[in-house]
Amino acid sequence: MLDPLYWAISWILLQWHTVWHVVFRGGSFLGTNWEWILAIVFLVITIRGILFPVFVKQIKSQRAMQAIAPQIKELQAKHKGDRETLQKEMMELYRKEKANPLMGCLPMLVQIPVFLSLFHVLRHLRPALPKSYWTLYGWTEDQFVSASHAKLFGAPIAASFRSTGNDLSTMHASGTTVKVVASVLIAIMIVTTFLTSRQMIRKTGWAEDPQQKMIQRLMLYGIPFSLLISGAAFPLGVVIYWTTNNLFSLGQQFWVLHKYPPPPNVGRTGTGAKAVAPAKPGAKAGAGKGAPVKAEPSAAAKALAPKVGAKPVKKTASPGLQARRAAAAKKATAAKKTPDGTPTDTPAASTNGTDVLEGSKGAGGSNGATKVNGAPADTPPPTPGRKATGAKKGNAARRLSG
Numbered sequence: 001m002l003d004p005l006y007w008a009i010s011w012i013l014l015q016w017h018t019v020w021h022v023v024f025r026g027g028s029f030l031g032t033n034w035e036w037i038l039a040i041v042f043l044v045i046t047i048r049g050i051l052f053p054v055f056v057k058q059i060k061s062q063r064a065m066q067a068i069a070p071q072i073k074e075l076q077a078k079h080k081g082d083r084e085t086l087q088k089e090m091m092e093l094y095r096k097e098k099a100n101p102l103m104g105c106l107p108m109l110v111q112i113p114v115f116l117s118l119f120h121v122l123r124h125l126r127p128a129l130p131k132s133y134w135t136l137y138g139w140t141e142d143q144f145v146s147a148s149h150a151k152l153f154g155a156p157i158a159a160s161f162r163s164t165g166n167d168l169s170t171m172h173a174s175g176t177t178v179k180v181v182a183s184v185l186i187a188i189m190i191v192t193t194f195l196t197s198r199q200m201i202r203k204t205g206w207a208e209d210p211q212q213k214m215i216q217r218l219m220l221y222g223i224p225f226s227l228l229i230s231g232a233a234f235p236l237g238v239v240i241y242w243t244t245n246n247l248f249s250l251g252q253q254f255w256v257l258h259k260y261p262p263p264p265n266v267g268r269t270g271t272g273a274k275a276v277a278p279a280k281p282g283a284k285a286g287a288g289k290g291a292p293v294k295a296e297p298s299a300a301a302k303a304l305a306p307k308v309g310a311k312p313v314k315k316t317a318s319p320g321l322q323a324r325r326a327a328a329a330k331k332a333t334a335a336k337k338t339p340d341g342t343p344t345d346t347p348a349a350s351t352n353g354t355d356v357l358e359g360s361k362g363a364g365g366s367n368g369a370t371k372v373n374g375a376p377a378d379t380p381p382p383t384p385g386r387k388a389t390g391a392k393k394g395n396a397a398r399r400l401s402g
Helices: 005-024 034-050 052-067 069-078 083-097 101-123 141-148 167-171 176-206 210-233 236-259 299-304 319-335 391-401
Strands: none
Touching: 005 034, 005 141, 034 052, 034 101, 034 236, 052 069, 052 236, 069 083, 083 391, 101 210, 101 236, 167 176, 176 210, 176 236, 176 391
């Protein structure tokens, strides 16, 4: 059923081998036949170039899923106990917004047949096979012999970590060398697979849809763990293909995620993202980094604050405060006198035409005598520079005179 893919993969691989054979002339360097290694690398580049439009569709579908994430949350809250109705409503939402939750793993699904085809072709590169198999899928005998003995740092690309001693002897390879090279390549393959999925999730965030979130978790943890077990059965050529494909994916995703960035309001769960306060108008970028954030005033404080453009309102003192202020002013006026003994303020007029100043006294007197008909009492004039005594003695004098 996959014979057309076997022919297509073989044709692309052999074409790139022909190109690099012109450069290296069949020689080896550092125990490596680079014409076959580079043929596998450029096979990856060719396949990924063909699948690039599919990858762009995957990114656009993810953006659409992120845009409808709030609506998905509303549906989940509305139909919390009714899974059947929830699925119907979500499918209708996907159809209306032209979003596909399965598009996130479409490039991986498309590459699976390519991977299986390359695995099948490289598995047949064993010198022990009958010659009738050497010319399958458009190969010549010379190409088959060259590929079956091609090595990477002394390990044949057709060998695997589980290759038997008989298989390795026909390839003229050391079992220790094969296991060491295979272990390093498998470790790199697992790490790059994890980093590829992690790069996408860290940039776009976890999906709100449970189905798509499960797919993300499977790609992040499930696939790398499965490679730890199945990678030992892969020929080294397949491991080289997978590792190169992961490195290409890292670079491609970096470019695509900058070209099609996720929406700024996408909620990221589990990524450690922190909410950032909006910058003030006119503030320089980065000026507030590390500065404490001021708390917003409460509603009561905003209500009491003066409004913009309003006239200032003069506050009125309470009656008690006004009375205390009047008494203090009266005492201060009574205590002040001119150098000749007369008060500085105009005295109040009495009913009989005489001016009476209660509570006043001379500089040296304590009898509290008053002025009658404007004539001062027999009190010596105050000494300049000497302050009058307190009002308490004057009050006592008035009580005695009364």
